[in-house]
Amino acid sequence: MSALVELQDVSVHFPTQSGVVRAVQHVSLEIAEGETLALVGESGSGKSTLGFTMAGLQKPSSGQLAFDGRALDEAGWKAARRQIQIVFQDPFGALDPRMPVSDIVAEPLLIQRIGDAAQRRARAAELVAQVGLPRDALNRYPHEFSGGQRQRIAIARALAPSPRLIVADEPLSALDVSIQSQVLNLMQDLQEAAAARGESLAYLFISHDLAVVNHLASRVAVLYLGRLVEVAPRADLFAGPAHPYTAALLAAVPRIGRSRALPAQAISGEMPSPLHPPPGCVFHTRCPRAEARCRTEVPALAAVGEGHLAACHFPLTGGEA
Amino acid sequence: MRRFILRRLGQTLLVLLVMSFVIYGLIGLMPGDPLDVMIASNPGASPEVVARLRVIYGLDQPLMLRYAHWLLAALQGDLGFSRTHSQPVLVVLAPALWTTCKLMLISFVVSVILALGLGIVSALRPGGWLDSLISLAAFAGISVPVFWLALMMILVFAVELHWLPASGRETVGDGSLLDVVRHLIMPVATLALANTGGFTRFVRASMIETLRMDHIRTARAKGNGEGRVVLIHALRNAMIPVLTVMALSFGTLFSGALLTETMFAQPGMGKMIYDAILSNDFNLALVGLLFATLITLLSNLAADLAYAWLDPRIKL
């Protein structure tokens, strides 16, 4: 498994009038070729900022990004643009209302100057069919489509330059539940189809819905207050979370056939402001297991199992959650 | 608050400085130069003499240098000499400034009162016949050329009806209060009418917006009388943006004053600047324009402060 994307010690800070917002803090992460890495966290955890950074929409304040072994500096980005695409949360804002679908889908090709007009049109038609829209969709405008259909159009656009990574920023959360599974299946099918063609398609799937993540992801990364607190293969994480925050997140997921989470495990209080993140472990203000050390010393991300990393001084061991 | 005022004052001074340079440069581009006038009074002057005069008066120097000299003198209170009036510029300017301020302030107050009344009546029943009528009138006020409005007033009230004097500040030999007032009616009415249209539309829009807001509905639901709701609750909120717009309109008001003064031969700043430009009285035109700029800048500053003071959401 070779790393497609590599983030090294990436931080993103926003200067605002009331101080510096530390949206992402010292995150190191890899995405492998063809895998689906889910990035989970509450709103305000910095997961979208991290996604934007990976899609080249946000410059990191410090740290390095690399794509396919090549550093993403100015020149690196130029080459990587067509390999990394993005799908947004709100399918209503993601499509230019004044463009017909054919132009929307072919836009990345136009921007990257791939093919001529006829080739681009042919590619758009192919993509529209691939994401399961009727052929006549090409000549219609976004306002004629439902939310789910629009998200399919957005996915078709992201697919246009045959990228190797799609950053999907909560692509389902604005959709009806019944539509969610359709789009989810589409995303999986597309990944399999790419693999069958001998290409590869990786997803950075940003979500706060652990049920969806459990369905789709190969690995899961958990973000809290801009910091990566845990990374693990999906099955390991769901079976035995090592970080108390992950455990609390999992406990909060209602599951059929299981009683509601025990109150002791639910996290209390609010996430502190990223303007003034607490010292030491960022989670100590809400952690049931916090001790003196947690208030002063930032825990490093350390291995707790095979491919399983957690940033906690007192990680949970199997079965505790 | 103090820092805000100081910062805005600093900005105002900066704009004034930039404008003084721009106007100085532009005035230099107007036809003729100060020497032409001297030569005109002495046709026998040889080219050598003219060239020497040019050096003496510093007219051969680059624009920046001449401007710096002028600015230095101006800062020491020497604003130059008016050629046409044969008096220091400030002496000519002071009474004109007073005349203009009087005209502008009276018209401003008249149009604010009119606009408040009409705007509120309009906003009470948007789309009703009264609203349509007022809207039509307001559009007419925005669309009428001010100088033509003045002309039509003269035609009707002075030429045809002989009710009011067509021009001047007072009848020579009279000068009683009534006489002065009679001379002021048409200029004030013209300027006020020209501004009332825009103001009325702002008051109306702001009132409609405010009357839709939740706290107004609450006030109604609590059983307050409609008159009380409109006057006490809505008007206060609606006034904030309206006041700002009105204070920001002093630039337009001054433009209108220039026309009104010219049409009715009122000896104010506007007419003075206009005459100065026509007769190549560079010093007077320059200083007059700067004073006009200063007036508008100060009124904008006042608008900003009033806004900040009235709207608690603005943090200073």
Added chain:
Amino acid sequence: MQDQAIGVWRLRWRRLRGHRGGMVSLLVLGLLVLFVLAAFPLQAITGIDPDATDLFARFDPPSATHLLGMDEAGRDVLLRLMIGGQISLLVGLLATLLGGVIGVTVGVIAGYFGGRLDGALMRFTDGMIALPLLPLLIVLGAVDLTKLGFSSEFAHSGAAGFWRIVVIISLVDWTSIARLVRAATLQIRERDYVRAARAAGASAFYMMRTHILPNIATPIIVSFTLTVGRVILAESVLSFLGFGVVPPTPSWGNMLNNAQELVTTAPALAVYPGLLIFITVIAVNFLGDGLQHAFDPRSDRKD
């Protein structure tokens, strides 16, 4: 695809048709355009020279050949009103377009790039808005073009007078468009479709041309309309004061040059041009209001 693009405009046309003021003003403007264009056939048929003065015909009353009589220099009033209208309307449109280009450029650049550039540009725009513009226009109108390096021949030609007024008005009246475009750009800039194009590597120029300008076209159209009205007023004032279109070329403004004396001798001559300006500007403003109504998706709502 055309089908749908028309759909939006058809809907807007329907809303505009429901706006009485807008429709009446559209009709009035159409008639005004016909009126000023009637100068060509009228001139061809009667053979009247609009600039030829005839001192024996000064203030002649209306007659069969001169329907509105003669002016203070013995020229045909009707024909000069028509030609003057062409000039005034043309100045209105051209200065609006030129000022619009300046305003849209400044607004889009300020809104799209934001930050310090935005701050500087908007401070400048605010400064412009605050100035007393008429005196400034007069000074600009008084500038001696030969001092700017133009030939004396050009500087005193009718064309110079025409283009000078177009340029100086557009130099002064671009600020409201700039502010509006900036505000609209700020909104569109944060849309995800703009972000998606940026993630695909689109240049700022591509983004402005493809996504931003088409999506802010609506407020721009409305603002242009209202600007035309202001510009026509400004032209009339400047020409009236003698700093705009210079005679013998007529414009509605400079036909009132001597109006102050005319008021007593031939009041009709002082009424016509001003009335035409008034009607034009009020129609343009009502049209702007109607367009605003037609373009606002909320205007179908009842309240």
